[in-house]
Amino acid sequence: MTLTPLTTHELEERLAEILWSKLSSMSEVAKTFAGLKREQQDFALHWVEALEGSNTACAFHFASHAARALQALRRKDVEAWIVHAMDVYDSSGLYAAVEVFRDVDGFQERQRIRQVGVEFKEVSLVLERFITGLSGRRLKLEVADECYTDTETLYLPEITSLFQSQEDNFRLLKSTAVYLWAQTRFGTWRQGVIDLLANYPQPDLAMHLFRALELLRLDAVIARELPGTHRDMSELNLDRGQSICPPDWEGWQQRLQQKSASVCDSLIILDDIYGTDLVLPPPICYQGECFPERVELVLQERIVDEQTGLRSLLVRFQKDLEADNPELMTIEQQPFSLHKHPNAESPERFDLELMFNGQPVVPPEDIQTLLQSILLDLGEIPDEYLSPAGDGKYVLRDQRDQDEDLSADVWSGTYHEIGAHIYDEWDFNRQHYRKGWCVLRELDIEPMDDGFVNQTMEKYSSHLGSLRKTFEALRGEDKRLKKEAYGDEVDIDALVEAHADAATGVEMTDRLFTRLHKVERNLAVMFMIDMSGSTRGWINKAERESLVLLCEALETLGDRYAIYGFSGMTRKRCEIYRVKRFSDQYDEEVRNRIAGIEAKDYTRMGVAIRHLTALLNQVEAKTRVLITLSDGKPDDYHDGYQGAYGIEDTRRALIEAKRTGIHPFCITIDREGQDYLPHMYGPVNYTIVDAVEKLPYKVSDIYRRLTT
Numbered sequence: 001m002t003l004t005p006l007t008t009h010e011l012e013e014r015l016a017e018i019l020w021s022k023l024s025s026m027s028e029v030a031k032t033f034a035g036l037k038r039e040q041q042d043f044a045l046h047w048v049e050a051l052e053g054s055n056t057a058c059a060f061h062f063a064s065h066a067a068r069a070l071q072a073l074r075r076k077d078v079e080a081w082i083v084h085a086m087d088v089y090d091s092s093g094l095y096a097a098v099e100v101f102r103d104v105d106g107f108q109e110r111q112r113i114r115q116v117g118v119e120f121k122e123v124s125l126v127l128e129r130f131i132t133g134l135s136g137r138r139l140k141l142e143v144a145d146e147c148y149t150d151t152e153t154l155y156l157p158e159i160t161s162l163f164q165s166q167e168d169n170f171r172l173l174k175s176t177a178v179y180l181w182a183q184t185r186f187g188t189w190r191q192g193v194i195d196l197l198a199n200y201p202q203p204d205l206a207m208h209l210f211r212a213l214e215l216l217r218l219d220a221v222i223a224r225e226l227p228g229t230h231r232d233m234s235e236l237n238l239d240r241g242q243s244i245c246p247p248d249w250e251g252w253q254q255r256l257q258q259k260s261a262s263v264c265d266s267l268i269i270l271d272d273i274y275g276t277d278l279v280l281p282p283p284i285c286y287q288g289e290c291f292p293e294r295v296e297l298v299l300q301e302r303i304v305d306e307q308t309g310l311r312s313l314l315v316r317f318q319k320d321l322e323a324d325n326p327e328l329m330t331i332e333q334q335p336f337s338l339h340k341h342p343n344a345e346s347p348e349r350f351d352l353e354l355m356f357n358g359q360p361v362v363p364p365e366d367i368q369t370l371l372q373s374i375l376l377d378l379g380e381i382p383d384e385y386l387s388p389a390g391d392g393k394y395v396l397r398d399q400r401d402q403d404e405d406l407s408a409d410v411w412s413g414t415y416h417e418i419g420a421h422i423y424d425e426w427d428f429n430r431q432h433y434r435k436g437w438c439v440l441r442e443l444d445i446e447p448m449d450d451g452f453v454n455q456t457m458e459k460y461s462s463h464l465g466s467l468r469k470t471f472e473a474l475r476g477e478d479k480r481l482k483k484e485a486y487g488d489e490v491d492i493d494a495l496v497e498a499h500a501d502a503a504t505g506v507e508m509t510d511r512l513f514t515r516l517h518k519v520e521r522n523l524a525v526m527f528m529i530d531m532s533g534s535t536r537g538w539i540n541k542a543e544r545e546s547l548v549l550l551c552e553a554l555e556t557l558g559d560r561y562a563i564y565g566f567s568g569m570t571r572k573r574c575e576i577y578r579v580k581r582f583s584d585q586y587d588e589e590v591r592n593r594i595a596g597i598e599a600k601d602y603t604r605m606g607v608a609i610r611h612l613t614a615l616l617n618q619v620e621a622k623t624r625v626l627i628t629l630s631d632g633k634p635d636d637y638h639d640g641y642q643g644a645y646g647i648e649d650t651r652r653a654l655i656e657a658k659r660t661g662i663h664p665f666c667i668t669i670d671r672e673g674q675d676y677l678p679h680m681y682g683p684v685n686y687t688i689v690d691a692v693e694k695l696p697y698k699v700s701d702i703y704r705r706l707t708t
Contacts, residue, residue: 003038011041018049019060029060032067040070047082053429054086057094061101069104073111081107083432090434117161118169127156127177134178134226136185137373141177147288149180150298151189151377162285163239171232175286178229182218184376187263189299191378194292196267206274211290212246212281213256213266219244220257236285246281262379303377310370312390317367319392321356336386338371352381366396423607425571428648438607440574445565447592456548464552470700471556487513524560524582524621526612529597530630531565531577536599539631539669546629546695547579547594551586553696560619563590566608567600570639574607575600582619604641605634606649609664613657626657627702628666629695633676651680665702667695 006014012030019026033041044066051059062082069078081100084107089097100107120143128141131154144155160173183189200206223230237244245253252269255261314336339353352371354363363371374381421440424433457464481487483494491514498508527550529543547563554561562584565577579597580590609626616624634646641649654664666677666686677686687698 005034005036005038006041008034011045014045015048015063018045018052019056019063029063033063036067036070043075043078044070050429050431051082051086054427055089055094055097058086058089058097058101061098065101065104072104072108077108077111079432080111083430086427086430086432087435090437113159113161116164116166116169117159118166118173120156120158120160120173123170123173127174130174131177131181134181134185136181137376139181139184146291147176147180148291148294149183149288150291150294151184152298152302154180163236168236168239172236172286175229175233175236176288178222178226179218179233179286180288182222182225183214186218186221187376187379188214188218189292189295190263190376191299191303193263193267194296194299197292200274205280206270207290207292208280209273209278210266210270211283211287212249213252213269214263215244215284215287216249216253217256217261217263217266220261224259233286240285242282242284244284246279248278249281299377302373306370306374306377307385308390309394309396310367310374310385311388312392312394313364313367313370314386314388315390316392317363318356318388321361334383334387336388337383338381338386340375340380366394369396421611423610425606426649426652428645428652438571438574438604440568440576440607440611442576442578445577445579445593445596447589448596449592450595452544452595453548453591456545457552460545460549463549467549467553467696468556470697471553482514483509483511484513484515485511487515489514522622523625524616524619524623525554525562525625525627526616527561527563528608528612528626528628529563529565529579530603530628530632531567531597531600532603532631532635533567533599533601534603534635535631540597540599542669543629544594544597547597548591550696550699551580551590551594553700555586560621562615563594564612564615565597566605566612567602568604568607568636569601570636571604571607571641573601574604576608576611602636602641603630603632603634603646604636605630605646606653609650609653609657613653613660613662616662617660624662625702626662626664627699628664630666630668632668647676647680654680667698
């Protein structure tokens, strides 16, 4: 039955009730809603109410533009518009979110683009691996408004949507990355090129002609190096009706297609054609832009850095060579020299041979990397670069960047989070994930050798024997198979049946034995330990004592298990503490880490479950279990992670874990846990304990349930 649309008056009252407002503008919003179908009205009112839980102003601005959005967009696109606006609100604040709500037409166009476009973030990993596999300098990939390279980074668009299919747009993005890589690999930006171009009366014109000539040369190089990608490039040009070779340029194309052609040939031809009446060719779809000033900045910094670095590393290498080969010791000021041999298969490449006192030597990888990078920039290795000088402690730029990323402080900026793990978080008010919302880092627990473990063993010595027997029983539970053709004992039941068959003239079976079948255990268990501030005092001590008893019992089984603690403060500082990895032995170091577990901050459980789920899924096991030991419900500081919000995010994270085949279980000492644990874990996947010594027995019950 079709419901009758709500009247303007009914809508105005409903909106006022949700938004707690009687503003005159509410009447205008109600009028726009009145023109919608009832199902559209209900949909809009539902979202006004949901958004009000996050921000009343956002809810009002959504309501102001909802009717226009519902008329212009599909239902799922309206939801995407809402989620996008709230993501913007999370990252950039209210004013930015209001602009998203206002710009319905712009969002509609972006949705059209997204349907056929390729997002960088969706394919960046594939592209990065592909580019890393190519020769030359290691390059990073980042998003930018223009496509270009500064010779260390390939800058690519957030969304590529020039063509009408995602397949073609991915080919375009890949072709762009390859073309920019070729510029860095085959000398387009070799030192001195930018200065030569800047000396022309019209530098911009010279740059345009130079780009067109380099396109011809690099096209031929890519055809030789990557014929598959070159075919994609040719097809894209054909679809666009473009040609890399303008009319009357065929002669120069043939010259630049020669294997021996280099950037010097492009510069020579440029000098010949500059000032003529040639028609400037339009850029090719994958060609990108040129920003010589950005290249020059990076290039000069790298040249100085790598000269210093190579000379420093040669000091260390010389000491190693002389220590291993005393006959090579020399008093010459510059014992190193370099022979550069053209590669027989690819003249664009060179085989480098480092000599030490006239003898060929194989340099370590860091020196080889520097030599190749310097050769790309200079086309040669100057003699002064091979003169050892420095302390031999140079670190490659790639490694420095990585180390800086890993030590980055998440508090220094909203998205300065490289080196951390980034996770979505479920917002039950919006019924959508907050993208990239939580920042999590793995930290080490400081071991504490204070005798705690020995004290615990002595305190609960009367329980250890029975605990071990309990777990030994799990290990020894073999299955007795009946009616077997061979075995250890006679199967009396089968024998009786066989005798009865023989008495009636039926052929007697030979399956008259029983035998024990060894049950192979293939189990991996992750223990997630609450280290929030609420565990401070006797609860923290109880957790540590429980873990000592548990580990002593688990060692009996021989199953793989890991222990991680979790805590943090706000979404920007979620922390996982390593107590025992799956690969760690239960040794003195792990015992001291258990002793070092201490109460920290708050209990943001969802992100911890997502991270430990990812770690647990890396383990090959038939059965994977995630057991949480906690003293209470999810809770965090100041950003709304309390009550229903925290419970629903945790529940969603547990559902995600179950979908990957993980069995989650919770052991708590919170007597009020029955109010929320069944909703999060399910009615049979939690238990409440009131004594330390009972916890290992509860774990054995969980084991028995999962393995029988």
